[in-house]
Amino acid sequence: IVKRCASFYKKMIAPAFCALTRVARNSVSHLQKIVRRHLCASAVEGKYVLVQRHKSCDNETMKFPSVWLRDNCYCEQCFHQSSKSRRIDWDRFDTEVVALDVQVDSVAEQVVIKWSDQHTSTYDLKWLREREFSDERRQQYLNGFYRPKPKHWAGQQFKQITETFKFQDVMQTDDALQQWLEALAVRGVVIIEDAPLDKTVVRQLADRVGFIRRTTYGEEFIVQAKPGAKNYAYLSDPLPLHTDLPYYEYKPSVNILHCVVQSQSVGGSNLLVDGFHIADRLRDEHPTYYRILTETPVDWNDIGSEDGRSFHNIWRAPVIW
Amino acid sequence: IVKRCASFYKKMIAPAFCALTRVARNSVSHLQKIVRRHLCASAVEGKYVLVQRHKSCDNETMKFPSVWLRDNCYCEQCFHQSSKSRRIDWDRFDTEVVALDVQVDSVAEQVVIKWSDQHTSTYDLKWLREREFSDERRQQYLNGFYRPKPKHWAGQQFKQITETFKFQDVMQTDDALQQWLEALAVRGVVIIEDAPLDKTVVRQLADRVGFIRRTTYGEEFIVQAKPGAKNYAYLSDPLPLHTDLPYYEYKPSVNILHCVVQSQSVGGSNLLVDGFHIADRLRDEHPTYYRILTETPVDWNDIGSEDGRSFHNIWRAPVIW
Numbered sequence: 179i180v181k182r183c184a185s186f187y188k189k190m191i192a193p194a195f196c197a198l199t200r201v202a203r204n205s206v207s208h209l210q211k212i213v214r215r216h217l218c219a220s221a222v223e224g225k226y227v228l229v230q231r232h233k234s235c236d237n238e239t240m241k242f243p244s245v246w247l248r249d250n251c252y253c254e255q256c257f258h259q260s261s262k263s264r265r266i267d268w269d270r271f272d273t274e275v276v277a278l279d280v281q282v283d284s285v286a287e288q289v290v291i292k293w294s295d296q297h298t299s300t301y302d303l304k305w306l307r308e309r310e311f312s313d314e315r316r317q318q319y320l321n322g323f324y325r326p327k328p329k330h331w332a333g334q335q336f337k338q339i340t341e342t343f344k345f346q347d348v349m350q351t352d353d354a355l356q357q358w359l360e361a362l363a364v365r366g367v368v369i370i371e372d373a374p375l376d377k378t379v380v381r382q383l384a385d386r387v388g389f390i391r392r393t394t395y396g397e398e399f400i401v402q403a404k405p406g407a408k409n410y411a412y413l414s415d416p417l418p419l420h421t422d423l424p425y426y427e428y429k430p431s432v433n434i435l436h437c438v439v440q441s442q443s444v445g446g447s448n449l450l451v452d453g454f455h456i457a458d459r460l461r462d463e464h465p466t467y468y469r470i471l472t473e474t475p476v477d478w479n480d481i482g483s484e485d486g487r488s489f490h491n492i493w494r495a496p497v498i499w
Numbered sequence: 500i501v502k503r504c505a506s507f508y509k510k511m512i513a514p515a516f517c518a519l520t521r522v523a524r525n526s527v528s529h530l531q532k533i534v535r536r537h538l539c540a541s542a543v544e545g546k547y548v549l550v551q552r553h554k555s556c557d558n559e560t561m562k563f564p565s566v567w568l569r570d571n572c573y574c575e576q577c578f579h580q581s582s583k584s585r586r587i588d589w590d591r592f593d594t595e596v597v598a599l600d601v602q603v604d605s606v607a608e609q610v611v612i613k614w615s616d617q618h619t620s621t622y623d624l625k626w627l628r629e630r631e632f633s634d635e636r637r638q639q640y641l642n643g644f645y646r647p648k649p650k651h652w653a654g655q656q657f658k659q660i661t662e663t664f665k666f667q668d669v670m671q672t673d674d675a676l677q678q679w680l681e682a683l684a685v686r687g688v689v690i691i692e693d694a695p696l697d698k699t700v701v702r703q704l705a706d707r708v709g710f711i712r713r714t715t716y717g718e719e720f721i722v723q724a725k726p727g728a729k730n731y732a733y734l735s736d737p738l739p740l741h742t743d744l745p746y747y748e749y750k751p752s753v754n755i756l757h758c759v760v761q762s763q764s765v766g767g768s769n770l771l772v773d774g775f776h777i778a779d780r781l782r783d784e785h786p787t788y789y790r791i792l793t794e795t796p797v798d799w800n801d802i803g804s805e806d807g808r809s810f811h812n813i814w815r816a817p818v819i820w
Contacts (some may be wrong), residue, residue, distance in 0.1 A: 249793065260802075261803050262799075262800060262802050267737070268739050269739070320796065324796075324798065324813055324815055325815070388715070388718060388810075389713055389715070390713075391712070391713070391749065392710055392711075392712070392713060394709070394710070409583070415586065416588070418588060418589045418590070419589070427752060428712070428749065428752075431748060431749075454649065475641065477644075477645065479583060480582075481581075481582060481583045482581065482582050489709075492645055494645055494646070
């Protein structure tokens with residue numbers, strides 16, 4: 179949501195949050211204190227497999243449905259290691275599969291199961307613990323892995339919540355990259371300073387994470403006043419608050435704006451709003467308006483041409499969606 | 500959802516359904532029989548403007564909120580014609596605006612309104628009729644404009660519902676293009692015949708409508724058996740039923756598959772399923788399973804590398820979403 183920058187580059191990147199994923203994995207693995215020895219396991223009517231770790235302070239039981247364990251066998255025959263893809267043929271998979279025999283190898287810390295479909299699977303204790311089905315474990319996983327929870331902000335908090343990074347740090351160190359992506363995921367806005375006045379800056383940032391999403395305007399979009407503007411962004415008028423590309427099913431996850439030339443005239447400043455915060459307030463303070471904005475379909479259009487190619491994009495969705 | 504094609508090209512296009520939009524517009528305009536003469540209009544406490552068309556068979560009243568009319572003034576000062584964008588400055592817009600004076604020009608079929616903010620707006624009767632607020636008119640618009648309603652299908656209906664088009668027809672005539680897009684929007688699957696055995700075919704089709712969406716695999720994807728496959732699609736195993744790219748926020752709207760070389764061995768056929776039909780049946784016949792699949796978050800991953808660039812994409816969402 180941008181009010182006006184005299185001239186800047188704007189692009190969109192796909193959310194290939196590799197670094198984020200890596201962080202989250204680390205924090206999960208901190209929680210996993212490997213338990214050694216005294217492992218035992220058994221089948222309950224074939225339908226479930228119980229795995230117990232005997233240790234003074236930590237002897238709760240993990241309970242796995244047999245069908246889930248068999249489906250998730252990660253031997254080379256059932257699972258494609260490098261792509262982490264299931265290889266089991268679903269057309270032939272027996273959903274009534276039962277565990278005929280359950281053995282443990284306390285030294286290797288493995289559970290070995292013979293199944294009713296003649297297959298034998300081996301599961302590492304570590305692998306099982308990571309997938310434990312308890313509500314607590316699930317919640318830990320959901321909160322700890324993948325994406326930090328977004329935090330919405332009001333205007334008066336802007337200075338306090340905005341993190342600032344140096345362009346070269348983000349480009350050169352994985353730590354800064356990770357912190358940048360985390361801050362962006364949590365607050366939705368981050369400032370990057372000291373980028374060179376170079377048209378490739380935005381592409382460099384996007385390529386550092388994933389790639390730029392194309393639109394009918396191409397991969398990059400230069401906001402500048404143009405005579406005979408066919409697009410609103412090319413007018414010299416102030417741009418009001420807006421969400422970019424609402425007429426795409428395919429909306430941007432992240433916009434990267436790079437101010438290359440600051441306006442010498444009055445204006446040329448950006449205005450940012452956290453739309454999610456506005457939605458939170460509407461929901462609380464004006465539930466009827468909130469309902470209208472979440473339920474009433476609206477047609478979003480983009481009618482124009484770029485580089486000699488004309489387009490008429492349309493998307494129908496409520497304002498809050 | 501594709502089981503296996505020995506070797507084909509696969510791409511994704513953005514849903515820039517220009518042609519569809521055009522069709523829908525035509526059907527709307529068929530409904531609009533312009534009423535001539537005997538136009539009258541008045542303000543109701545400034546808050547509403549009533550417009551009446553006196554004609555024996557058609558004298559109902561259209562009622563527009565004043566704030567809506569003022570906001571939608573389409574004069575050059577308030578509205579950017581070529582991009583069809585509102586130009587009114589929201590920071591200064593008076594949401595309490597009232598109509599001070601309402602005049603009609605029965606010959607030009609226009610309503611002229613003087614507003615409390617000093618502005619004067621002129622609205623064509625035709626423009627007003629297209630935007631009439633009655634429930635019936637809204638429903639006509641919602642059903643007639645933008646996108647035909649999808650129709651789901653079961654396997655036994657496949658032959659009956661699949662429309663077939665000639666490649667050259669789609670490329671060369673707008674009628675065939677429109678029919679292709681409509682069929683695709685309604686049934687989700689269409690067959691195109693007589694395309695040349697040329698690697699550019701899919702790109703030609705995509706460019707005819709919009710553009711290809713990039714993924715971490717690039718813009719195009721060649722499905723072929725490769726030794727030491729890092730991706731499941733490169734194995735010579737049968738590919739089970741699947742949805743492409745579920746680990747993208749940014750999922751494909753349309754996949755275009757082009758079979759360039761048919762397998763000489765057993766297999767090499769495609770298997771397609773309408774997942775929406777399965778979801779319909781689940782909702783009706785197994786509501787508990789349906790609920791689980793719509794509510795339980797699942798991690799979708801793509802771990803791999805392509806052209807020397809490694810990636811780890813993740814998206815968390817229920818199976819039915």
